[in-house]
Amino acid sequence: MNQPRLRTAIIGAGSIARAHLAAIRENPDLFELCGIFDVNPTQAEAFRKEAGLERAASSVAELLENGNLDIVQICTPPRFHVDLSIQAMEAGVCVLCEKPLCGSLADLHRIAEAERRTGKWCASVFQLRYGAGTLHLQALIKEEVLGAPLVGVCHTLWYRDNAYYDVAWRGTWETELGGPTVGHGIHTMDHFLSLLGDWSEVRADIGTLDRAIEVEDVSMAVVRFASGAMGSIVNSVLSPRQETYLRMDFQKASVELRHLYAYHNEDWSFFPATGTDEAFAARLRAIPDGEQSAHGGQMRALADDFRLGRRPQTSGLAAEATIDLLSSIYKSAMTGRPITRGSIVDGDPFYHAFHGGRAVAHRLIPSLKGSSK
Numbered sequence: 001m002n003q004p005r006l007r008t009a010i011i012g013a014g015s016i017a018r019a020h021l022a023a024i025r026e027n028p029d030l031f032e033l034c035g036i037f038d039v040n041p042t043q044a045e046a047f048r049k050e051a052g053l054e055r056a057a058s059s060v061a062e063l064l065e066n067g068n069l070d071i072v073q074i075c076t077p078p079r080f081h082v083d084l085s086i087q088a089m090e091a092g093v094c095v096l097c098e099k100p101l102c103g104s105l106a107d108l109h110r111i112a113e114a115e116r117r118t119g120k121w122c123a124s125v126f127q128l129r130y131g132a133g134t135l136h137l138q139a140l141i142k143e144e145v146l147g148a149p150l151v152g153v154c155h156t157l158w159y160r161d162n163a164y165y166d167v168a169w170r171g172t173w174e175t176e177l178g179g180p181t182v183g184h185g186i187h188t189m190d191h192f193l194s195l196l197g198d199w200s201e202v203r204a205d206i207g208t209l210d211r212a213i214e215v216e217d218v219s220m221a222v223v224r225f226a227s228g229a230m231g232s233i234v235n236s237v238l239s240p241r242q243e244t245y246l247r248m249d250f251q252k253a254s255v256e257l258r259h260l261y262a263y264h265n266e267d268w269s270f271f272p273a274t275g276t277d278e279a280f281a282a283r284l285r286a287i288p289d290g291e292q293s294a295h296g297g298q299m300r301a302l303a304d305d306f307r308l309g310r311r312p313q314t315s316g317l318a319a320e321a322t323i324d325l326l327s328s329i330y331k332s333a334m335t336g337r338p339i340t341r342g343s344i345v346d347g348d349p350f351y352h353a354f355h356g357g358r359a360v361a362h363r364l365i366p367s368l369k370g371s372s373k
Contacts (some may be wrong), residue, residue, distance in 0.1 A: 009035035012075035103177035131293035147251025152231030156185035171213030174274035185235030197300035
């Protein structure tokens with residue numbers, strides 16, 4: 001017997017909302033789009049027409065209280081994510097929230113507390129976890145086919161010009177919550193951690209080298225993992241040849257993934273170590289047909305989670321390793337010290353904001369003068 005579709009609505013009608021609309025349309029048997037709200041009536045009306053809805057909601061409260069919703073999808077600027085997520089859960093609705101889910105460990109813990117209190121969940125959009133290649137590699141790692149992980153490379157090398165930052169909420173700590181570490185590289189770093197496991201220590205640096213913004217435009221970090229593996233991370237919005245790149249060197253093979261915003265099976269490459277046989281190489285490369293790394297795949301998984309009464313793998317404290325890494329990258333960069341996993345706790349300024357209060361009071365990030373601003 002066919003199950004009823006899950007009723008969903010979107011808060012925020014900007015560009016990323018179109019990716020959510022496309023994912024809903026990819027899954028017509030699973031989801032029914034029932035509403036839209038945006039503080040900009042013109043933007044809301046344009047989205048309403050595009051989505052084929054009868055009307056746009058006049059407020060978040062109306063959307064949540066009158067829509068009989070199962071899941072709401074939050075696509076607003078980052079500063080509103082936490083309060084809207086909690087408001088939705090308190091209205092009895094589960095949440096899929098765009099990145100960054102929050103701007104601090106303190107806010108992540110507020111979300112987790114709301115989950116506990118309401119019995120609902122709030123999942124962060126981390127769609128790269130759901131592609132077929134990732135599931136295949138995770139299985140190889142779990143079965144110890146590749147041997148121990150040794151070296152990792154995680155690069156988000158993107159390009160955003162100064163016009164990109166003309167949008168009022170971008171480029172500030174208060175509204176965007178951070179630079180490419182938070183708004184761009186977060187997807188690849190979360191993907192990296194989902195494959196290489198628990199991290200234990202990070203050393204990092206950040207800079208504002210060429211964009212007329214308050215936050216960083218590049219960050220770099222060296223990460224030690226609990227397994228003993230070491231990894232390098234680069235997040236940039238200054239790279240005209242754009243690429244998202246993961247590389248993981250295990251004892252028995254190297255694995256590479258090259259893409260930009262989404263990957264397909266053919267974007268993965270496997271390089272067996274010298275001395276392994278063809279059967280081993282064939283096993284590595286045998287990625288099954290299945291999900292690609294777009295919003296639609298994560299939403300299909302969420303539909304399964306919802307119907308089984310199961311917590312999504314990116315909900316609440318399941319995102320803590322990634323949020324802790326972001327907090328620790330900023331703290332390491334701004335203090336010049338290595339930061340261990342779990343050491344940022346209540347009472348630490350970096351527990352309450354990625355910038356730890358320092359970048360607001362004093363600009364600590366060096367900026368190159370005479371650049372292309």
